[in-house]
Amino acid sequence: MMSGSGVDRDGVYGERPGREAVVGGEQSVSDRPPSGTPSERGPGRRRGRRGRRGERLMVPEAEFTSYYGRPVINAPTWSARDIAGYFFLGGLAGAGSVLAAGAELTGRKAMARALKVSSLAAISGSGALLVHDLGRPARFANMLRVFRPTSPMNMGSWLLTAYAPTAGAAAVLEAAGRLPRIGRAATGGAALLGPAVAAYTAVLIGDTAVPAWHDGHRELPFVFTGSAAVAAAGMALIASPVAENGPAVGAAVFGTALESAASRIMERRLGFVGEPYQQGKSGRLKRAAQGLSAAGTAGALLWGRRNRIAAALSGAALLAASACTRFGVFQAGVASAEDPKYTVVPQRERLRKQAAGDA
Amino acid sequence: MSSIIGRNLLAGAEADPAGDAGHGADHPERVGFFTDTSVCIGCKACEVACKEWNAVPEDGLELTGMSYDNTQGLGADTWRHVAFIEQDKPLGHAVTGVDPGGVDHSGVDVFALAAGTTAPAPPREQAEVPTPDGRTELRWLMASDVCKHCTHAACLDVCPTGALFRTEFGTVVVQEDICNGCGYCVPACPYGVIDQRKEDGRVFKCTLCYDRLGEGMEPACAKACPTDSIQFGPLDELRERAAARLGQLHDAGVADAQLYGESPQDGVGGDGAFFLLLDRPEVYGLPPDPVVTTRDLPSMWRHAGAAAATLLGGLAAVFALHRDYRKAR
Ligand code: SF4
Numbered sequence: 263m264m265s266g267s268g269v270d271r272d273g274v275y276g277e278r279p280g281r282e283a284v285v286g287g288e289q290s291v292s293d294r295p296p297s298g299t300p301s302e303r304g305p306g307r308r309r310g311r312r313g314r315r316g317e318r319l320m321v322p323e324a325e326f327t328s329y330y331g332r333p334v335i336n337a338p339t340w341s342a343r344d345i346a347g348y349f350f351l352g353g354l355a356g357a358g359s360v361l362a363a364g365a366e367l368t369g370r371k372a373m374a375r376a377l378k379v380s381s382l383a384a385i386s387g388s389g390a391l392l393v394h395d396l397g398r399p400a401r402f403a404n405m406l407r408v409f410r411p412t413s414p415m416n417m418g419s420w421l422l423t424a425y426a427p428t429a430g431a432a433a434v435l436e437a438a439g440r441l442p443r444i445g446r447a448a449t450g451g452a453a454l455l456g457p458a459v460a461a462y463t464a465v466l467i468g469d470t471a472v473p474a475w476h477d478g479h480r481e482l483p484f485v486f487t488g489s490a491a492v493a494a495a496g497m498a499l500i501a502s503p504v505a506e507n508g509p510a511v512g513a514a515v516f517g518t519a520l521e522s523a524a525s526r527i528m529e530r531r532l533g534f535v536g537e538p539y540q541q542g543k544s545g546r547l548k549r550a551a552q553g554l555s556a557a558g559t560a561g562a563l564l565w566g567r568r569n570r571i572a573a574a575l576s577g578a579a580l581l582a583a584s585a586c587t588r589f590g591v592f593q594a595g596v597a598s599a600e601d602p603k604y605t606v607v608p609q610r611e612r613l614r615k616q617a618a619g620d621a
Numbered sequence: 622m623s624s625i626i627g628r629n630l631l632a633g634a635e636a637d638p639a640g641d642a643g644h645g646a647d648h649p650e651r652v653g654f655f656t657d658t659s660v661c662i663g664c665k666a667c668e669v670a671c672k673e674w675n676a677v678p679e680d681g682l683e684l685t686g687m688s689y690d691n692t693q694g695l696g697a698d699t700w701r702h703v704a705f706i707e708q709d710k711p712l713g714h715a716v717t718g719v720d721p722g723g724v725d726h727s728g729v730d731v732f733a734l735a736a737g738t739t740a741p742a743p744p745r746e747q748a749e750v751p752t753p754d755g756r757t758e759l760r761w762l763m764a765s766d767v768c769k770h771c772t773h774a775a776c777l778d779v780c781p782t783g784a785l786f787r788t789e790f791g792t793v794v795v796q797e798d799i800c801n802g803c804g805y806c807v808p809a810c811p812y813g814v815i816d817q818r819k820e821d822g823r824v825f826k827c828t829l830c831y832d833r834l835g836e837g838m839e840p841a842c843a844k845a846c847p848t849d850s851i852q853f854g855p856l857d858e859l860r861e862r863a864a865a866r867l868g869q870l871h872d873a874g875v876a877d878a879q880l881y882g883e884s885p886q887d888g889v890g891g892d893g894a895f896f897l898l899l900d901r902p903e904v905y906g907l908p909p910d911p912v913v914t915t916r917d918l919p920s921m922w923r924h925a926g927a928a929a930a931t932l933l934g935g936l937a938a939v940f941a942l943h944r945d946y947r948k949a950r
């Protein structure tokens with residue numbers, strides 16, 4: 263070994279004296295002004311790489327420094343298709359279970375049956391996407407060997423473990439026409455768990471260092487549940503007879519309103535960090551989602567209860583809108599992780615405010 | 622959330638992370654790294670020693686044009702990374718760049734010299750001096766980055782399998798036989814440390830040489846570092862040493878020197894591996910004010926609960942408005 267130092271239970275021994283070298287100290291050369299006085303230290307002393315020394319930063323930083331423009335945090339390794347698809351299908355299933363229960367309670371038999379089946383299909387699909395995205399799919403069960411309240415993904419897998427069989431029982435018993443009492447209990451249970459399935463995925467992405475996701479953690483759950491209602495309403499419009507479409511039209515209006523209001527509030531609150539939601543690929547997806555949900559909702563309101571084909575087309579637009587929303591949110595997160603400015607500038611700003619508050 | 626755990630272990634200062642993770646009272650002291658970048662010479666011995674000891678696979682040879690840094694950053698196959706930063710700014714009082722009073726070798730024909738055909742060119746009268754006061758303000762910062770072994774490690778908190786765990790030394794380590802490759806830890810780390818090995822699917826990062834610690838040896842990088850820029854030891858002792866070193870540099874007029882990650886009051890409760898830097902953290906690619914994402918987890922669940930209730934309530938209201946279906950039929 264190059265270094266003569268070592269360590270034992272009593273600590274490190276044999277450190278070399280070179281560690282005390284006073285790099286840049288007075289000893290090096292003395293007729294030189296120091297590169298600043300200690301009082302000038304602290305955030306905001308320099309601006310950008312060609313900093314002006316001794317200048318205090320009064321306005322938010324226009325330029326920022328990075329290490330060769332490289333990202334500070336690592337972007338998610340998840341594939342957009344798998345994870346955004348997982349969010350979309352989970353929302354469709356969860357909100358669909360609520361609509362199914364409501365339909366059953368109000369005697370809309372065809373709608374109830376269709377949504378129970380679609381929820382089972384969607385949750386199976388979302389589970390398949392999740393497992394597919396694991397680097398070691400065979401180890402999926404490792405998530406169910408522990409109970410970790412600090413991990414939203416762990417909580418989510420327990421939630422799915424409770425929800426999927428319940429939704430499955432509701433669908434299967436409905437189709438088989440047997441054990442009606444257990445079927446009703448399963449339908450009710452799925453309707454109670456469904457909203458949690460739709461909402462928890464927002465916590466899943468909020469609980470990361472990705473700026474656009476983490477900072478949006480207050481509104482993202484509402485964006486997601488709104489989007490889930492949009493998707494389930496779309497499915498109901500596609501799969502039910504027009505006579506039963508009243509609540510689906512209402513759900514479409516409710517979901518679209520909730521989702522767009524939450525997105526707008528989020529983007530306004532986030533300001534700079536919210537930029538990726540409006541720009542680039544994620545911005546295009548978001549605008550597509552807005553257009554599709556507006557068209558779908560309008561179509562549902564106009565023809566949802568009259569024309570079977572128009573109702574189904576509106577439903578398809580709503581489903582597509584929900585998918586675009588999820589992919590848009592996903593891409594916005596990736597974009598905000600890949601550009602160091604979304605990590606550095608808000609943190610620098612926070613330090614500046616702290617320093618101003620302390621002073 | 623805090624009620625589930627009993628007290629808030631998600632953020633803030635925490636004196637004994639190993640004990641709080643369930644290690645008995647007789648667990649060893651918390652250890653870590655103090656990386657003093659002011660004496661780093663950029664030799665990359667730490668990078669090499671780490672790869673050798675931990676059998677970390679080769680991950681490509683690329684020429685990046687980023688000064689002498691072709692490693693680029695921490696990742697699944699890079700657990701120590703030496704950053705190189707070139708700046709037009711003096712380092713304290715040190716003479717940097719061309720010294721106008723010294724000898725300039727730019728006119729020397731080295732090939733002729735090697736062939737022995739000509740005498741060395743005489744020094745020129747006056748070297749070129751790019752700045753008005755006669756100095757070339759170039760300084761070269763080097764810093765060896767590593768996993769911070771956070772007091773509140775987001776990677777560990779979010780891991781759904783428990784593959785990431787807190788060792789008895791207070792460090793954070795991945796158990797490769799449990800990791801299912803979900804990748805959740807990757808975007809959770811506020812420093813961009815842990816990453817997925819594509820071919821393998823699982824994630825990898827610095828273990829602070831868990832195997833060596835168990836044998837009473839210091840980690841390979843600290844052992845190999847020829848200038849003791851990487852110092853290993855009990856965290857409390859390192860913090861004292863770092864404070865003294867900072868004072869020493871400030872007294873010598875190096876006002877830029879600053880500690881990074883040593884404060885238990887910071888957003889991650891303090892780093893197990895902290896640094897002395899000569900410029901702002903972002904210059905080195907480090908986040909200026911990292912916060913463990915799970916600090917806000919209680920708030921996230923509250924908002925998700927409200928959103929779920931809104932969905933349930935909203936759809937219930939929709940059905941309440943359309944209750945008359947059976948009658949209408
Ligand atoms: S630096 Fe990142 S990978 Fe290392 S312990 Fe902290 S959160 Fe985990």
Ligand code: SF4
Pocket residue numbers: 776779780781782783784785795799800801802803804805806807823824
């Ligand atoms: S990738 Fe492995 S270590 Fe990381 S969170 Fe998932 S299971 Fe845990």
